[in-house]
Amino acid sequence: MIEGFVALYIFMLAAFTGYEVISKVPVILHTPLMSGSNFIHGIVLVGTMVALGHAATPLEQLIGFVAVILAAGNAVGGYVVTERMLEMFKTSRGGK
């Protein structure tokens, strides 16, 4: 168990990191970046796997199963559309 205050510190540092990391993003990347961050919270898949992994009753299994489907959709869908968008950005000098 990650103890109370340590958890609080993690929360704070992660929040600042998220804020800082994209503070200088140009408008042209807003849509891909939203999509990209949407992909990153697809990590919830890991959480749903653990939750379903120790589900004990049929109800828990049902909820867990639906959650895994949703989470996998979030992760895979988020990746595919972000990659498709970013693939297209290039300069007039050629190259990517």
Add this chain to the structure above:
Amino acid sequence: MGAVMTVINIAYFIAAILFIVGLKQMSSPTNARRGILWAGVGMVLATVVTFAHPELEGAVNYLLIILGIAIGGGLAWWSGRKVAMTDMPQMIALYNGMGGGAAAGIGAIYLLQADPETASDVVLAIAVVGSLIGSVAFSGSMVAFAKLQGLMDKTVNFPAQQWVNLGVFAVTVLLGLSLALSGGDVSGPVLLLFFVLALAFGIMMTLPIGGADMPVVISLYNALTGLAVGFKGFVLDNPALMIAGVVVGAAGTLLTQLMAKAMNRKLSNVLFKQFGGSSGGAAEEVTGSLKAIEAPDAGIMMAFANKVIIVPGYGMAVAQAQHKIWELTQMLTARGVAVKFAIHPVAGRMPGHMNVLLAEAGVPYDIIYDLDEINNEFKTADVAVVIGANDVVNPIARTDPDSPIYGMPILNADQAHNVIVIKRGRGAGFSGIENHLFYADNTRMLYGDGQKAASELIAAVKELG
């Protein structure tokens, strides 16, 4: 901590680094592609090692996990591959909502399993808050998806709507509080009612919001899902979820603010006030008349200009005219005309969406400028070509305090020597406001479908040799 858990934690640690570095790289166009690849590697790594997690038990559960990933991942892969670039905003909303639903699901299981012997009030409270946020993000995103997909056209308004919503929210919070203070002795009916109301609140909160404001809302739900995932990380004691979730929650909040600012909308207004609902003032009278121009004349005007600025809007993308416009741009450039694209932050359906659509057509991003960069250049442009854009070039936003779009930053297309507006018909814009630019003395209207008009312009320029 066993050896297996150590390996898993190292993998989570690496994944967290990859997510943050990936997100950082995604904020610059030159290495954005690498950013998503790195984040993808982190995701695969974290997912694969989780199969060895000691808390996973039972062959049936393993089977369900694999089946669930195959179904969810497969459907998302297929839909993500085939979705048109114009429909990107609602797809993001859909995938985002799924993440929120997953976070709520984790919360539901945790609360069902809560054991009065071991449950801690703090963890229960975090689980409840995460479930609430995740549920709202889930049902809210689904409504956003339905609205943008055109499955649900109308905004739903009824008297005292905000008060009803507030009431539902208050009851949900009270139920959540009773769950958090239950000490782990969770009552089934209360839990069910809590989730039903949380989901209902997400729907009710999103229903009155108009399509134009949807991007801000989707971005907000994206941030909320991130936060919900972060909270679930604390509940499950899973650092990968904690860090990735909270980072996205914070980044998403900033992005939401940037978008709202770009659209000149206050977040509170987006959420609690309908667009133009309260502004009953009489609109400024339109003076002048609409003056049409034929494509050959417009083509000549552009071909002999020194500088042309193209202002594309969502209408261009709907007409699939961006490829033709890029072809026209290349021909003009070959003739020595300086061509630039001016993108309003809300062109397309969310900030940056138009850039994606132009990129798809092959337009390089270094001739695309945003509002601040190019607004002073309109004065020196011979021709401004407005295609499929309307409200974002409406000078009334500068002049008429009674207009609902007053104060919104606009592209100063009206300052160009000549303005050509390519437009399908005579209707008003997304907001239903008359556009004074169309009636200006230096404006000519080129009526027709965007793609057809662009083809005719290409033909006209070609004829000049």
